[in-house]
Amino acid sequence: MATGPDNFDQLRRLLALKKYECPPPGFFHRFTREVMSKLTAARAVAESVEDRTWIVRLWRYLELRPWLAGAAGAAVCALVVGWIVYTRFAEWTPPSSPLITHRVPAQPADPMELVHGERPATPVIATSTNPLPPGLFDPFGLKIERVNLSVSNR
């Protein structure tokens, strides 16, 4: 019997009843499993976010969006087919008349004339067998002069 405010023996006995409140059988076994499976899942997600490269990230992004993956695949196929058709069409194009670039003299010109950039008289057909047209690497006909860059010791 509780005789006063300081005597809590009866209350202590009553509170002991709380120790006998137990969860359902097997609860703690399931509890551990659930906690660990949640932790494992969270860890797997964290690791995949940290480690994946851009191609893996793109792959996973598309995995979650099949419609976008389909659209991307169709776009890639269309590009490939378009490229193939374009190259076939380009091969069958009839060759046009040879391109006349400029005239060259009938006789081999003086090399100095070529350096000075005088225009040739006869047209040159730019084909794979003809030599390079003059002035190709010197379009402005510049003269080359030796320059003395030595420093005098005064």
Next chain:
Amino acid sequence: MPNRAPNHPAANAVNKDVGAPEPEQAIDDLVLVRRAQAGELEAFEELVRRYQERIYATIYHMTANHEDACDLAQETFIKAYDALRTFKGESSFFTWLYRIAVNKTINFLKQHRGRIQMSLNDLDFNAEHDPEIVALISEKTPRREVNLVELQQRLNEALQKLSENHRLVVILHDVQGLPHEEIARIMDCNVGTVRSRLFYARQQLQALLSDYLK
């Protein structure tokens, strides 16, 4: 009241001493914590197994609701794992884990104040044979089981009428068997505060349960 076999795991759980861990176990905890910090999940699983009953019981006695206690206990361990890198070993793992559980529970109770419904666990078979509990029940009553369940109901209702801090002190000391010093570390207050809260909480409970304490 359900009749559980004496060798039932729950029956074993209730008779386990739920006080603070022994010093050897605290050192062992630290080894497991270091292994878990290094990424070894098995080490953390061992810590979960070691403390799940005490953490669950504390939260359950605070909320008087099995489902809420289950969710909060799971969240406690998940948060503890996430925050394991911040554990420096200044306090024992046990104290640190209890702090997480207590903070989570008090926040939950504040958010759901007045909206929590009791969902009590069944009493263990052994309760009927505890002489201290038997002494509380009138021997003349033919339906003892009904009285025990009724007593459990009234006790939980009375506990729910206490403030969170007063309830926590009573549960940690009178139900879980933790010493005042350990409770002070868990609640981050001094021992004097724990003692005064405990005294006040017991007084309140005694008044609320006066019909059963004659």
